[in-house]
Structures are given as C-alpha cells and as structure tokens.
Amino acid sequence: MCGIIGYVGKAEAAERLIEGLSALEYRGYDSAGISVFTKESKLLTLKAEGRLANVAAKVEACAETRGVHCGIGHTRWATHGAPSDRNSHPHGTELLQLVHNGIIENYADIKEELLNKGKTFLSDTDTEVLAVLLSENYAQMGDKLGAIKKTLSAVTGSYGIAIAFADDSTHLYCARSGSPLIVGVGEGENYVASDITALLRHTRKYYQLREGDIAVVSEDAVVITDKNGDPADLPLETADWDVQAAERGGYPHFMIKEINEESETVKKTLNTRIKNGLPDFEAEGLDINMFKDLERVHIVACGTAMYAGCVGKCRFESYARMPAHVEVASEFRYAPPLFGKGDLVIIISQSGETADSLAALRLAKECGAHTLAIVNVIGSSIAREADNVLYTWAGPEISVCSTKAYTVQAALITLLAAAAGVARGTVTEEEAARIASCLHDELPLAIEKIINNADPIKAAAKALHTTQSMFFIGRGSDTYLASEGSLKLKEITYTHSEAYAAGELKHGTISLIEQGTPVVSIANDPRMYEKMLSNIREVKARGAMIIAVCAKDAEDIIKVADHWLEVPALRSDIAGIAAATSLQLLAYYLADDRGLDVDKPRNLAKSVTVE
Known part of the structure; x- marks a missing residue:
C-alpha cells in the first residue's frame, strides 16, 4: 500500500x-x-x-x-x-x-x-x-x-x-x-x-x-x-x-475544512432518512421490522469508526433494549463465532475497504447473520457485499485524521437505533420524532456554535503545548467519547494519551496524576454529574489541570476546571456527538500550534487495506 x-x-x-x-x-x-x-x-x-x-x-x-x-x-x-x-x-x-x-x-x-x-x-x-x-x-x-x-x-x-x-x-x-x-x-x-x-x-x-x-x-x-x-x-x-x-478550498488544512463541513454533512446524511418527522429507512430497502425478531447487535469496526460504533451500542441498548456488542474487526474474525441468524452485524467503515472489517463481514455472512454496512464510499467492497447498506453522505475525507466521518456515523447509527426502538415498541413515535429532530436540526447548530466560538479551545491547546502525557475521562457513553478524543490527540499531536472510565481512576491510574497533568473531563450525562464531579475533584486535588467538556449548567464542574469547552444545550444522549467536535478541534489546534503535519501524521495511512 x-x-x-x-x-x-x-x-x-x-x-x-x-x-x-x-x-x-x-x-x-x-x-x-x-x-x-x-x-x-x-x-x-x-x-x-x-x-x-x-x-x-x-x-x-x-x-x-x-x-x-x-x-x-x-x-x-x-x-x-x-x-x-x-x-x-x-x-x-x-x-x-x-x-x-x-x-x-x-x-x-x-x-x-x-x-x-x-x-x-x-x-x-x-x-x-x-x-x-x-x-x-x-x-x-x-x-x-x-x-x-x-x-x-x-x-x-x-x-x-x-x-x-x-x-x-x-x-x-x-x-x-x-x-x-x-x-x-x-x-x-x-x-x-x-x-x-x-x-x-x-x-x-x-x-x-x-x-x-x-x-x-x-x-x-x-x-x-x-x-x-x-x-x-x-x-x-x-x-x-x-x-x-x-481540495482545501482556502482552509490551511483538510482537517479543519472537514470539521467545518460536519454540520452540513449531518443534515445531508439524515435528510432522506427522516419522513414525516420519524426515522425512515424504507427507501434504502432496509426493513426496520426485522429488529422485532433480532436477538443481538454486533457492531464491528476499526479505530474511529469503532468509537462511532460505541455510540450505537449505547443507543441500541437504551432505545431498542437489545444487547449490543462493539468489537474490533481484527479481533472479531478470530474469536469464536458466537452469533448467527438471530443477530445483526453492523460493519462501519469510512472507506468501505478496511481489510479487517471486510473479513469480519464475510465471516458474519458465512455464519448466517444479517449484515448491514455503514460506509461513505459508494460501491466499495463492504457496501457491495453487505445485505444492506446505509451511506454517510460526507463527501471525500482527505485528512488522515477522521472527523466528519465519525460525526455522521454516530448520528446515523443513533437514528437507526431510534427506528429499531419504534419497531420493538420500546420507543414511542413521539420520542423517536424528538430524537430525529434533535439530530437533524439541533445537532448541526450545536456543532456550528462550537466551531464559531473556538477561542476557549485554542486557549486550552496553547496550555498543552509542552505536554507529553495526558488523560481523558468520562462516564457512560462519555467513556467512549474520551477514547475517541484520546485517539485524535495521539494521531496528530504525537502526545501520549490514555482514556479511562472516570470511576476506574482510583483503581490504579490516579497514581500517575501529578502537578500539571492535563485531564480532559467529559460530562454530558446528568445521571453521572455528581460522580463525575467527585472524580474531577480527586484529580484536581492531586495537581491535575482540568479541561472540562460540558454544558454551562454544569456549574460546579466549570468552577473546578482550568479550561472549559462548552457543549451547547442538547439532549444528553446526543450531546456527546457535538462534544466530539470540541475534542477534534483541541487536537487540531495543538498539532497546528506545534507546527506538525496535521493532515498526514507520521506512520499512518488513511485507508488500511492490509490486515
């Protein structure tokens, strides 16, 4: 390659x-x-x-x-x-x-x-x-x-x-x-x-x-x-x-251009999948009623696409009340195939050519599972071989660091989970309509607000200029967002970074916190607010520099934080998708501040077509 x-x-x-x-x-x-x-x-x-x-x-x-x-x-x-x-x-x-x-x-x-x-x-x-x-x-x-x-x-x-x-x-x-x-x-x-x-x-x-x-x-x-x-x-x-x-179209890098395209690509991707205010996939030949008979969902992907899949896992479990598992494609294909006709295997891939994901798809089909692809490239191998395909209309993503692809993947699989919930009777049509409206109307506006008010993100990036190691923490679905934010930072800034469920800090990782250690703390779930506040205070007491990613009503967390990256007010189950934009920008501004090659980070390839 x-x-x-x-x-x-x-x-x-x-x-x-x-x-x-x-x-x-x-x-x-x-x-x-x-x-x-x-x-x-x-x-x-x-x-x-x-x-x-x-x-x-x-x-x-x-x-x-x-x-x-x-x-x-x-x-x-x-x-x-x-x-x-x-x-x-x-x-x-x-x-x-x-x-x-x-x-x-x-x-x-x-x-x-x-x-x-x-x-x-x-x-x-x-x-x-x-x-x-x-x-x-x-x-x-x-x-x-x-x-x-x-x-x-x-x-x-x-x-x-x-x-x-x-x-x-x-x-x-x-x-x-x-x-x-x-x-x-x-x-x-x-x-x-x-x-x-x-x-x-x-x-x-x-x-x-x-x-x-x-x-x-x-x-x-x-x-x-x-x-x-x-x-x-x-x-x-x-x-x-x-x-x-x-082409870059006047932007200094493809990555920042593609971040700026996120709100439009979300709307474009969801436009044809919402009919009369409700999630609707009939035009693409996907029979949502199949979810009535399915027992489990397996979401298989690599890298950033896998973290978008983690968003889907949370939503399938909360909306459709069905077990959902996220698996790394390179491991899935070698594990015992504990799935079959009662399972749906969702393969997520921007390129539609990711070698391990393609191999996982073929294994799933051999075992009799129904397969669904979420891909960006029309006519790609994964799109052709899956039983059904949902395209993310994101356009070309040139920067090696995936941004808009993640956002539309997360938004699309959230809408799909809401549709599954309606089919299974675990989500009312009224609630599904509210989810669809938030994804299509409110989420793009929130992303635009984050991009247009990026000065606090730039300031946080400046504060990280000499940082060599840092942590991302969250609870619930924010744990997966922490992993995605950490990955972005590693990819393009070459900074050692680890992501943890905040409740796990006290089980060993807190020993690494010392004066000035940056900890990006994500708090979008009000159910976890008090627990997150406690975790943030624990690391703050040990000298950590807190970068809080939360809405403005999280006042106690903001008071403790050294830097605050505001997440516009959204439903808590969708706010994390917008918050991802803040983390993408944090990585971007830090890499740019360090004079690094943002679009072509060392040792990385955009399309991983070998195993």
Whole structure:
C-alpha cells in the first residue's frame, strides 16, 4: 500500500502521474515512484524515499519523461522492507514494471524458489517477488494475460496491481483481490487508480473492479474479465464527488475544512432518512421490522469508526433494549463465532475497504447473520457485499485524521437505533420524532456554535503545548467519547494519551496524576454529574489541570476546571456527538500550534487495506 495511479492517453504521462499521486498523498506514504515509457518505448523508472516532491524533482530534471503518454505510479506505505529508494515502487525487471497495494503472504516461499532458480532481488519487498515471478511466467509463456493469471493463482494474500510491460507501450494491465482498484474512463485517455480522488481533475466516470477481475487498459478501450476469464459486466459509475470537494478550498488544512463541513454533512446524511418527522429507512430497502425478531447487535469496526460504533451500542441498548456488542474487526474474525441468524452485524467503515472489517463481514455472512454496512464510499467492497447498506453522505475525507466521518456515523447509527426502538415498541413515535429532530436540526447548530466560538479551545491547546502525557475521562457513553478524543490527540499531536472510565481512576491510574497533568473531563450525562464531579475533584486535588467538556449548567464542574469547552444545550444522549467536535478541534489546534503535519501524521495511512 498505499496509492496507485496509471495513465494512458495523449497528455504528458509523467505530469498526470505526479498529479494523481499528489491527490493520493492523504492516504499516507513514506516513498513514491513512477515508471513511464520514453519516446523510444523503453520503461524509465524514477523513485525516491520521502515526499512526492523528491520524485517530482527527478521528473523535472529528466528530459526523457517529457513527450511520453503511458505509465504507472505509486505512493508506498512500508509493510515489507523499510522506507528507502530501493524499496519504493515500481518494481520489476527488464520485461515489466509493477506497482502493488496489499500484502503477498507467501512471498518468502516464492522468493526462495526464485532464488534457487538463480533470480536476483534488489529490494526487501513482497512486491518485487510478485514482479519477478510474473516476469518469469511471461518469459516462458509469451502471453501477458496468461502470465498474470498464472502468477496470481500462485500467491496468497491481497493485491491491487498495475503493470506496464516493456514490449507494450500502449496498454496497462491491472488486477485486484482484496485491495480496491478502479479504472477511470476519460475522453481519449484512461486511468487506473486505487482511489477516485486521483482522477477527479479529469474524469468522474469509472469502473470499480471486483474480486478477481483483470483489466487491459488503452487510451481508447477498457477490457475487463472476471476471475473465470469471462467478460465482466460492470456498470460505468459516476462519482458523486467533484474536484472542489477534494481540495482545501482556502482552509490551511483538510482537517479543519472537514470539521467545518460536519454540520452540513449531518443534515445531508439524515435528510432522506427522516419522513414525516420519524426515522425512515424504507427507501434504502432496509426493513426496520426485522429488529422485532433480532436477538443481538454486533457492531464491528476499526479505530474511529469503532468509537462511532460505541455510540450505537449505547443507543441500541437504551432505545431498542437489545444487547449490543462493539468489537474490533481484527479481533472479531478470530474469536469464536458466537452469533448467527438471530443477530445483526453492523460493519462501519469510512472507506468501505478496511481489510479487517471486510473479513469480519464475510465471516458474519458465512455464519448466517444479517449484515448491514455503514460506509461513505459508494460501491466499495463492504457496501457491495453487505445485505444492506446505509451511506454517510460526507463527501471525500482527505485528512488522515477522521472527523466528519465519525460525526455522521454516530448520528446515523443513533437514528437507526431510534427506528429499531419504534419497531420493538420500546420507543414511542413521539420520542423517536424528538430524537430525529434533535439530530437533524439541533445537532448541526450545536456543532456550528462550537466551531464559531473556538477561542476557549485554542486557549486550552496553547496550555498543552509542552505536554507529553495526558488523560481523558468520562462516564457512560462519555467513556467512549474520551477514547475517541484520546485517539485524535495521539494521531496528530504525537502526545501520549490514555482514556479511562472516570470511576476506574482510583483503581490504579490516579497514581500517575501529578502537578500539571492535563485531564480532559467529559460530562454530558446528568445521571453521572455528581460522580463525575467527585472524580474531577480527586484529580484536581492531586495537581491535575482540568479541561472540562460540558454544558454551562454544569456549574460546579466549570468552577473546578482550568479550561472549559462548552457543549451547547442538547439532549444528553446526543450531546456527546457535538462534544466530539470540541475534542477534534483541541487536537487540531495543538498539532497546528506545534507546527506538525496535521493532515498526514507520521506512520499512518488513511485507508488500511492490509490486515
């Protein structure tokens, strides 16, 4: 992983490749490279560790990259082999160059076989093993498609690959299994990419390759075959996003732009799911009455999406009175499958391609559970394979640090839980209407108020400038919000942070509190008010700096606090969604104050498409 681009047409290929890779930088990477056909139809490869600008400089300095019209490019996030020039993609031989997202799990065995045949390797990557094996098969067979099929049948793992054969300067070849890949369709030019954002400047039309598909791409044709070798009947899709949505639009960073989009994306996501004032999912083919017969809900996700799932857990239990479990996707798939036909498994993923979440979905289906996806990317693997899908209409989220995706996921699953409550008779229609109104009307206004009155958040961030370790605490559903806030801070400020249920502090963690230790204390649940106040006083007495996140009626907590981040008045079961915006801004302003790369934090990738 992490980003693939391919171009064949009449424009300057090197320019299109660098431009496409630039649009994919948000996915995270540690090196980059391109291969293009020169005017003499020879493959020229330029690559470098570090920023894409290093490759762009090599392209600018190399006259052979001009006047050429076909090539492939890649941004790499290291999985096999350290970041370096030699481990950067593309990889290949005198016969071909190849770029790859994914992991070849049996690469060591294949490499040993190839070494025994006298083959040599220049890198430490699994990708080069794939390239050398493909070269050997092509040398033996003389048939490009046949060699690709034979090679891919020999590997286990995941891949999205684009290939340029040295003896064919007018075609690119690509294939996928477990790692997303699309073919973009333009006017007199075509593309290969791992993400539609790489193509939006030139086309919004694309084919989404499915598992096992192989495509042959020229400037005026796209031929796609399925895993059986038959013509693939794929729809030509049109992206809902445009290039403006994938640009900063005057903001200094994508993260702050995307935070500012939260109120609008919440309304857009809920607009079509509220009818006559009530939650309504009929238009999307979701029969809410199924909740009458369901026994349990399992919510499976990774990272920030998992914490949005925790919001759903609380709401399914309180609204629908049904057991709900939140599970980390990478663990869920290896645990005993204690679920079946009486269970609903909800998979949450911004990209719809998260490898562990996709594997968890497939396991759930094998066990007979009903599956529902909550994803942002239309036509993604998880969306296609789930029994039902609810899209979050958040538009592209470019910053590695997820913000608006979390907010709309939390709002949507809350509305879904209210609908389930109506179906099960545990929530009246009047109460469901109040929940829907708060989510659609009051929540966006509260988010806007937080954003427009951010000075206290900036002041708190300034106070944290030299902080190396801190804590987040809460009770009830605020415990999960504390975990999400802590994650945000770790991701982009590189500050050690831990989140705890406030009542657990006295069971060990309070020993770490000393003079000046920051403790972000979240108090949105009036049932827990007195208990939270007691916990806050405990850490305050030991020298903690208190950053309180609460409504203005929590007067005693505000008096104890060193900094107060106001949560506008909302229902307590929804206030936490708005409070998340305050925590996102706290992390953002601290990272920006420290001069860090807010949108591309070190070691992180936006779409985790390997396990």
